[in-house]
Amino acid sequence: MFWSSILLALRAIRRNLLRSFLTILGIVIGVSAVITMVTLGNGATRAVADQISSLGSNLIMVRPGKRLGPGRDEAGSPNFKARDAEAITTQIGSLNAIAPVASKSVTVVYAARNWSTTVTGSTNAYFTAGNWRLADGRVFTGTEQRAGKAVCVIGATVRKELFGGQPPLGDELRIKNFACEVIGLLQSKGQSAMGMDQDDIIVIPLRTLQRRLTGTQDVNTLMVSVQDGGDTSRIMADLRLLMRERRKIGANEDDNFSILDTRQIAEAMTGTTKVLTMLLGAVAAVSLLVGGIGIMNIMLVSVTERTREIGIRLAIGALEREVLLQFLVEAVALSALGGIVGIILAMLASLGLAKVMQVPYIFDPSINLLSFVFSAAIGVVFGYFPARRAARLDPIEALRHE
Amino acid sequence: MNAASVRAAPETGALIELRDVTKTYGQGPATFLALRGVNLRIGAGEFVAIMGPSGSGKSTAMNILGCLDNPTSGAYLFRGMHVENLTRNQRALLRRYYLGFVFQGFNLLARTTALENVELPLVYRGEPRAARHAKARTALDAVGLRQWEHHTPAELSGGQQQRVAIARAIVTDPTILLADEPTGNLDSQRSHEIMDLLAALNGDRGITVLMVTHEPGMARYAKRIIRFVDGQVDSDHHNGENA
Structure with missing residues (x-):
């Protein structure tokens, strides 16, 4: 039963190439955007740290005024x-x-x-x-x-x-x-x-x-x-x-003067780039979410067709759990494929962009894993749950679904 | 009960029998009585047309006979086995091993070739690939569509689609073939071709055919005509006899 469900799922993917492609595309865009942005942000942070250390490792700067940076109150100092x-x-x-x-x-x-x-x-x-x-x-x-x-x-x-x-x-x-x-x-x-x-x-x-x-x-x-x-x-x-x-x-x-060493300056500046990295990551997370909504859309649009299909399968003698397993395998396969393609695409994009931006490329396994899991979860949830609802209908009702 | 016990159902008396079957839809004041005490016996090898006006309960009876729906009260015996006590999965196994369905709207899988559509029931039976292909091709041969096996439903005419659906229904060698308005979406020439096919399956292979129709011209192919009115059997006679 397990193998026949996998067979049926792979056939369904092949039959619905456009739908499968759009689902994968949503995941690919979301995953690759998040990974690329965070990877480049990490590279920029590293670049900043490297350049600060090129200043001289044990440098102390003494300046008039209480604070360093914009708006420093030099008046009276x-x-x-x-x-x-x-x-x-x-x-x-x-x-x-x-x-x-x-x-x-x-x-x-x-x-x-x-x-x-x-x-x-x-x-x-x-x-x-x-x-x-x-x-x-x-x-x-x-x-x-x-x-x-x-x-x-x-x-x-x-x-x-x-x-x-x-x-x-x-x-x-x-x-x-x-x-x-x-x-x-x-x-x-x-x-x-x-x-x-x-x-x-x-x-x-x-x-x-x-x-x-x-x-x-x-x-x-x-x-x-x-x-x-x-x-x-x-x-x-x-x-x-x-x-x-x-x-x-x-x-x-x-x-009325300030004393800073390069380590403090480095901390202040890498702190800034870390904030920027988080900001980029947040923007990218939105694109992941939008990708997820795209997946949701495609899955929901095809619910009518899928409900009828489920009705046909139930009528000719498929068990509820066989139908569910098929749809689960289909959702997992599409999501995993999208996630893997997204990771590969992100790797190529961040390698290229890192070269252009002159920042080092740093592979971050946790963000790769995180965005993969998130997109896979979206794909599975929105591929599987509408199918589960349909599979619980009476076959006759599912067949009549308009 | 498992698949084996379903297959080993005892063969006693009539093939299928409805005893005092009722079916209601809805609740409270909106309750609708679709069937009001139906008694019916159908033997192996019969070709039965179920007729009646809209809302007479003929489709409801068909769904119950096809194990797609359970009666509200009464008993449905399939080879002496009480179907009304079975679970969803057990009824699915009954459909898998004994029944073939042909619907008015064909209900083929879109973007799927005729061959894949026909072999679908065999996939759920766990048959190996080579056997599936061979049986599916034989079934397509029987409906005269062997050369169309790689075409999808969108590339086939309505009559051809219905013949693919019939091939799908008979590929498992079912005990009963249930056809719900099989000619409802076809012109009269295609309709007669489909009816000839059903009559041949009944005559040559001995498959029991149950068909719902409201066209007297199609019912004429059947050996026995059961007429439903208001959720009850109004008349039941062999073809050629007077009602």
């Missing part, structure tokens, strides 16, 4: 000075590099080309702290840093936009109103976690920036790179005390 960096160098140990950083957006010109970019003023410590390597040329000399000479180290994007294929070393760019000799070229880092081009950068000595571009002694950020094995949390606590003291903050007052 004085900027740092280059001397703050020197104080940290002398008073706190286990550090690789301390870089005072100030920056300004400007348009730079070379020959007939110009390019809007950010000019960063800092010391050679910036290259260490920011994990930068030179592709060509050299970094600043001590004299250049102290005297504020017009020399610069440029990123790959700036080089491409201004110099094209020409070798840039030794040439001079115009930054606002002064000429600046290119002495070094940085290795490309690619996009940052926030989607910004990290190679769109010009680094000049801090003093040069302060004198020729900003006209102040201000420093926006102190980048502190901790030695491997250094106790980051202890150093952060020391930094806080030192800064409170130097900024003359009373015992009852809040900090």
